[in-house]
């Protein structure tokens with residue numbers, strides 16, 4: 001196994017398997033943050049909430065048709081980083097983002113960039129299911145409507161149906177289209193929110209702990225769904241469950257107090273982490 | 288378990304079971320709760336008591352104004368009087384007097400005749416005039432007509448007249464009492480529903496005075512207030528809440544809006560006088576100006592209620608809309624405003640109810656004038672209900688006392704309807720998420 005870091009100054013010792021473990025004090029990103037033909041690239045991203053430095057010089061790529069999991073202890077900046085990717089942080093007055101983030105080569109923080117089409121391309125699913133207090137149909141149809149994706153009612157119906165099918169919710173709600181979305185169960189609501197997001201055909205989907213409010217059955221439905229969706233979309237998912245990260249993601253990024261500590265192949269991260277902090281976290285020593 | 292510091296389950300350091308301590312304190316906790324409930328109930332009872340006292344006194348004083356005494360006269364539509372050049376300017380008081388003289392032929396002296404004429408209201412001749420103008424074929428016939436009695440006779444009939452007082456101090460003399468008794472025996476005196484109260488403008492004669500002018504004035508004034516304060520209030524609240532960045536300027540604006548809500552309403556009247564009347568030269572006593580002044584007064588209430596209502600829309604709804612690519616304007620108009628609307632409407636109605644009951648600022652812009660005509664537009668001179676109440680309360684005639692209370696009842700009815708609809712709207716559109 002090659003260790004492709006710029007410095008070896010922080011090497012703290014040799015693990016039982018002969019691996020090099022990076023010292024707890026080292027804040028250089030270990031692993032392979034970059035991929036070939038990335039959909040989104042982040043370089044030198046710093047985020048501040050007022051004076052608080054919440055994300056420190058993070059570089060990371062999100063590849064095509066892959067699921068990138070972001071893990072780390074609470075408050076380490078996973079949500080903050082995720083929200084940079086579709087500029088949801090713009091809504092927070094005190095938040096300041098530095099660095100370069102591109103989507104298909106275009107700098108999304110560029111002066112001429114409009115957040116409306118950006119957010120249509122980079123959709124987001126939130127931690128708490130947040131359907132609109134409208135009918136199920138209107139929930140899914142809202143995005144296509146405001147973006148003018150459907151020419152007529154037939155097309156709109158079709159978009160709604162395929163989105164609900166992809167979200168695995170169609171069979172359950174096809175007769176309840178006029179019922180309020182808020183009347184569904186938590187897991188159904190979250191799938192409704194996913195359907196709502198994919199209805200505008202985004203290229204990247206950001207998910208912030210999408211299963212944290214759900215029971216194991218609903219969780220496994222959504223995990224299967226994520227697996228399906230990655231055929232078509234790039235997905236970045238924040239999760240507190242390491243089992244979930246290992247089940248759904250191809251690559252995993254470990255954050256610690258605003259630093260991106262280690263990125264790599266999910267299997268490798270969970271079996272042979274190369275940074276002491278990563279190892280501490282996945283073996284449950286903190287977080 | 289030989290570690291001395293570890294406690295067996297359910298025991299606290301003093302060796303008592305925790306549940307015993309809880310139980311010991313339980314009675315005290317419940318006592319506290321009972322005491323608090325008692326305070327609450329007695330506070331509500333006290334306010335209900337005062338409220339029922341208020342309503343009771345107003346209704347007991349005012350209900351009689353909804354009836355009015357009428358006298359039946361045999362009116363001879365005398366062609367000699369009515370064959371004048373113009374029917375509308377004929378001597379109608381003469382017709383009424385003639386019929387009274389015929390009914391009481393024994394009255395001879397001039398002074399007695401004048402007292403006799405005073406039994407019926409001066410409105411009787413207008414009533415006859417209207418009848419003749421409506422159907423001129425009556426001329427030459429004798430018809431039995433119920434005409435309005437004078438307010439003194441009305442008071443006498445309603446028992447508000449002090450018969451014990453010496454005759455010299457009474458407004459109704461003994462001879463008049465005798466006539467009234469005779470009319471009563473012939474069942475020519477009757478109390479009927481007082482339509483005039485609801486169909487006439489103000490008058491110097493209590494029996495001819497109505498609240499329609501004031502109600503119309505209030506209507507036009509409130510319409511101006513609503514049309515201005517509702518859109519401006521919502522726009523300001525939405526801008527401040529959703530678009531403005533929080534900085535010292537928005538803080539300053541917020542402090543000032545809260546200040547305005549607490550400014551005594553008379554100050555808005557002074558402002559209206561200085562700005563709208565003296566500077567812009569808008570007409571005095573007009574609902575337009577009244578509406579402008581009340582808009583200034585109502586705006587802070589609506590803005591504060593709307594902002595609170597916008598704030599209560601959960602941020603997750605905003606994020607959902609933005610996250611899907613809605614623009615800020617779409618987020619507001621499609622999601623936030625509809626959810627905030629019940630609260631905004633409630634605030635608006637409460638603000639309008641306050642405006643309806645407001646009189647002080649309107650006094651300053653001349654809406655306190657004595658106006659007989661019912662206003663027909665926004666620039667006609669008019670008054671409003673609370674000012675009408677004030678005007679009547681100030682009048683010396685006994686009959687205006689009950690009309691004051693009657694107008695208050697009408698005002699309270701409008702207020703109750705408005706506030707009830709606020710509650711209804713809130714209940715109806717309340718959403719859960």
Ligand SMILES: Nc1ncnc2c1ncn2[C@@H]1O[C@H](COP(=O)(O)OP(=O)(O)OP(=O)(O)O)[C@@H](O)[C@H]1O
Pocket residue numbers: 049052054072073074075076077078079080081092094
């Ligand atoms: N709106 C905000 N204003 C100020 N500071 C914030 C704000 N949001 C987050 N922070 C701070 O930024 C840091 C990162 O927060 P973030 O929500 O990204 O953490 P997280 O990794 O998502 O945590 P969790 O796993 O608990 O969701 C935290 O220290 C938090 O206090």
Ligand SMILES: [Mg+2]
Pocket residue numbers: 078079080208
């Ligand atoms: Mg988070």
